Amino acid sequence: MALAAPNIPNPSELSRAVQEIENLDAMRSGLAASLEGRIEEPTMQTMKEVCRPVGMRAMQLSHENGWQVKQIAKKYRNPAHAPDNLHAQIALAKFEREPDLVGFWDRETIDGQxxxxxxxxxxxxxxxxxxxxxxxxxxxxxxxxxxxxLAYNFDVGDLRGMYSVFIPDDVKQALQDATNP
Ligand code: HEC
Structure with a gap:
């Protein structure tokens, strides 16, 4: 008897998540690069406007889609970005071990979903x-x-951390919960 191939419950959501994360990452790289080229001393405001907007956009993406979008790092600056479960710790270790690995997905249960x-x-x-x-x-x-x-003493090419997007199988329900709390 042939077993059915395992399938991804929400393939279009997953591909949208991949694209949104590429956009988010490009936004940070663009902001950081614009700071680098500056001649004048950066002001407090320009200095603050690199990674905080990334966190805010991650929150917005969560609300808009019923996803949980996060940045996670072992050496974190904002303690809210510490690894949140064993899967996240394993994912960081995997990226550390495999420098050519750009991304992957996993099946997880988070908050009972x-x-x-x-x-x-x-x-x-x-x-x-x-x-x-x-x-x-x-x-x-x-x-x-x-x-x-803890997010200092890095060198170019080091693993800084990772983005994580959790897409509940019942993403419609999650979106309703996110928009009518
Ligand atoms: C102008 C200063 C500045 C620059 C330049 C900068 N960062 Fe950050 N970074 C921060 C601050 C401040 C935080 C904490 C933001 C917060 O409170 O969420 C942070 C947080 C992060 C986080 C979230 C995890 C954590 O440690 O809290 C990641 C990932 C990150 N930065 C990666 C990068 C990468 C990659 C670049 C270069 C492309 C970069 N940063 C450039 C200031 C900066």
């Missing part, structure tokens, strides 16, 4: 070092606002 979780690696680029380079040279706003900061 079964779903598909997409993971995408984040590597360090030269433009990131202004804020994630040597500990002593971090901008003052980072030193002041992130007392538990």
């Amino acid at each position: 079964l779903g598909t979780r997409y993971y995408r690696r984040i590597d360090v680029e030269a433009s990131c070092l202004a804020c994630h380079g040597l500990k002593e040279s971090r901008p003052q706003f980072v030193k002041d606002n992130y007392p538990q900061d």
Whole structure:
């Protein structure tokens, strides 16, 4: 007897999630690169506008789609970005071990809901070092606002962390819950 091939419950949601994460990652790289080329001393405001907007957009994507979109890192700056379960820890270790692995997905149960979780690696680029380079040279706003900061002393090409998108199988219900809490 032939077994049915396993299938992905929401293939179009998954491919949309992949695309949205590419857009989000390009947004961060673009913001960081625009800072790098600046001649004048960056102001507090321009300095703040690289990774926080990424977090805000992740939240917005969660609300709009019924997904759970996160950034996760072992060496995190914002403690909200620490690995949230064993799967996430294993995913980080896998990206660490396999430098050519860009992304993959997994089946997980989160908050009692079964779903598909997409993971995408984040590597360090030269433009990131202004804020994630040597500990002593971090901008003052980072030193002041992130007392538990671990996200420094990175080099170009290091694994910085990953994006994660959890798509519950019942994504319609999740979207309703997100829009009428
Ligand atoms: C202008 C300073 C600055 C630059 C440049 C910068 N970051 Fe960040 N990064 C931050 C701050 C501040 C946070 C914490 C944001 C928050 O509170 O959510 C952060 C958080 C992150 C996080 C979320 C995980 C965590 O540690 O909290 C990732 C991933 C990240 N940065 C990657 C990058 C990458 C990749 C680049 C280069 C393309 C980069 N950053 C460039 C300041 C910066």
